[in-house]
Amino acid sequence: MTTDHGYPAVRMHIAGEWCQGGSGRTAPVLDPATEEEIGRVPLATPADLDRALDAAARGFGTWRDTPVARRTAVLHAAADLLTERAGAVGRIMTLEQGKPLAEAAGEARRVADTLRWHADDARRAYGRIIPSAPGTLLSVRREPIGPVAAFVPWNFPAGGPMRKISAALAAGCSIVVKASEETPATAMELVRCFADAGLPDGVLNLVFGEPAEVSARLIASPVTRLIAFTGSVPVGKLLAAEAGKVMKPSLMELGGHAPVIVCADADPVTAARRAARAKFANAGQVCTSPSRFLVHESLAEEFTAAFVAAAEAVVVGDGLAEGTTMGPLANERRLAAMERLVADAVARGAKVRTGGERLDRPGYFFPPTVLTGVPADAELMREEPFGPLAPIVPFTDLDEALATANALPYGLAAYGFTESAATAERLAGALEAGILSINHCGGSVHEAPSGGVKDSGYGREGGPEALDAYLITKRVSHLLAS
Known part of the structure; x- marks a missing residue:
């Protein structure tokens, strides 16, 4: 369904289902070129967020245990769909964010390649065997950290969500993405590509809502294992502090000058x-x-x-x-x-x-x-x-x-x-x-790391370093039977 402006009806995606918020609350989406309302975005209730978290917990169990070759195949299929739909996604992006159509369609195509890069890099998340004492097998393993809560801004409606989604899914994590309420339909169309590619239900969940309410609930939940944020320095410091209170790592790409x-x-x-x-x-x-x-x-x-x-x-x-x-x-x-x-x-x-x-x-x-x-x-x-x-x-x-x-x-x-x-x-x-x-x-x-120092954040997105935040390093020492 689309509006008279050709703008799609915005929905959240929770546990494999497209849905509106439980309360029926919505906010307007404006075309920045005309200041006209072109759609409405649903706002999640606490119950909606809890459903998304429960879905991510179940989805993680499924996705973590999916062989890497199968995960890679699904992600490549999603990238192919996004490439095919780049023109349509670009038009939606222009309607809600304002950038020129060629720039918007180019962004959609570019992030499809980001997804391909991360999908392939997941095959290279190597562990290692370490020489040790006789009769002992000492190894290092890389494993997905768990469900991720991601928060992304409006300036790159496809690029912002995809950098988080692609790295998380490539690493074997599930994810709940809180995309911008000002540019919701682009994020929705990205998620649609994954759903159409056969991503298991619950692995990727999309929500919108009052930012402070959503972040507080997602960060505090015991389901969430990593906080990934792109945005302003003040908000990043606030979210990092909230993550620190519950001893959760965070990935912060913040502003600059x-x-x-x-x-x-x-x-x-x-x-x-x-x-x-x-x-x-x-x-x-x-x-x-x-x-x-x-x-x-x-x-x-x-x-x-x-x-x-x-x-x-x-x-x-x-x-x-x-x-x-x-x-x-x-x-x-x-x-x-x-x-x-x-x-x-x-x-x-x-x-x-x-x-x-x-x-x-x-x-x-x-x-x-x-x-x-x-x-x-x-x-x-x-x-x-x-x-x-x-x-x-x-x-x-x-x-x-x-x-x-x-x-x-x-x-x-x-x-x-x-x-x-x-x-x-x-x-x-x-x-x-x-x-x-x-x-x-x-x-x-996508082939090289990006990230800041000082108040501009920590952690890296892109390149081989992109998966680091989404993986834990586990040391295993195995005393072999005599």
């Missing part, structure tokens, strides 16, 4: 174009988005001119419209944040070089915005903008730039541009970040 250091020997035009492309992807609503541009003073003017030109070439509009390269912000909260950050920077002496004001049309549209002369005490330099704002700040020497880059408590991503191998190595050693890209601003890839 990624510096970009453009060294004196870099090509300023190339650096500006590559950085701008990354800055305005998903309207800047990316935790690894480049967000503080530290440019050597000898290049600042040329870099700024090229960056402004790239910003003004961005076509802002409805993600479903032909030619749109940047959609709206996801909600009114982000729009208000952009206005506040720009106003504060200007009040402190910054100059808006392009953009700076919300567009005069329905929807949560804010244009690519470039500012110069932004002082260090401006909120924009201390707070992750999570939107299309780009402050450009000149520096005199690299030590100064590195000190500025590392001054904040965040450490998720960082970027550098240089033609010198020695300088590149210096950046790699000195920047306090879990992800560093040099001479480009590439995003996360």
Whole structure:
């Protein structure tokens, strides 16, 4: 069933059944390009959450004991279905989140490959035999940790849930996912691919609800063995503290405020174009988005001119419209944040070089915005903008730039541009970040780990390290019969 907007009727998925919340409570889903209500999302009751937990407990017993070859086959089948449905899933994503259709469909296809990667990597979760005393067999085994509670945001409606789901299921865990109430249908369509691929009932459960109510119940439950979260630093600290009270491990991918250091020997035009492309992807609503541009003073003017030109070439509009390269912000909260950050920077002496004001049309549209002369005490330099704002700040020497880059408590991503191998190595050693890209601003890839340091979290997603949080390491010492 779909609405007049072509948006599907949203349901939760508990114990293999599509269902609404037991209380009948719902919340609106809005199209950020029009501000119109396009659907309703059901909100789980405590009883619904308990059913999901019970299902995950039973599902874990089934899935853990399923041979890895069979698990891999089911996950590959789900990935194939998602690839086939990427266009339709992308349209749903654009309706509820706003990103351009090509970007949304590309996200759906990309996370299908993430699922394939994790499915195959499950075959390589090796244990080992350790030489020991005569008559003793000493081994190390990797086993699934148990049912997982995962919490994911709205900015990547397919990527956020899939990074948790794919790693958990590949490791042999079951999972309860609390997806965003603002982008629920994309998560629902991902789960549908797994159900249609033959995933046993209860292994993957999808719920929506009041975030504080859902997290409190899922974290406290004795069924849950791991908490996996992607989102803001304040919420991540809260959830990690709640997990700590009940001695449960957690995987935290939190926010950042990624510096970009453009060294004196870099090509300023190339650096500006590559950085701008990354800055305005998903309207800047990316935790690894480049967000503080530290440019050597000898290049600042040329870099700024090229960056402004790239910003003004961005076509802002409805993600479903032909030619749109940047959609709206996801909600009114982000729009208000952009206005506040720009106003504060200007009040402190910054100059808006392009953009700076919300567009005069329905929807949560804010244009690519470039500012110069932004002082260090401006909120924009201390707070992750999570939107299309780009402050450009000149520096005199690299030590100064590195000190500025590392001054904040965040450490998720960082970027550098240089033609010198020695300088590149210096950046790699000195920047306090879990992800560093040099001479480009590439995003996360499923074959390599991503994650933060300092307040940006702990644990890794992607690469061989992705399964670590979802597996326990068991030492077995076997005294052989004489």
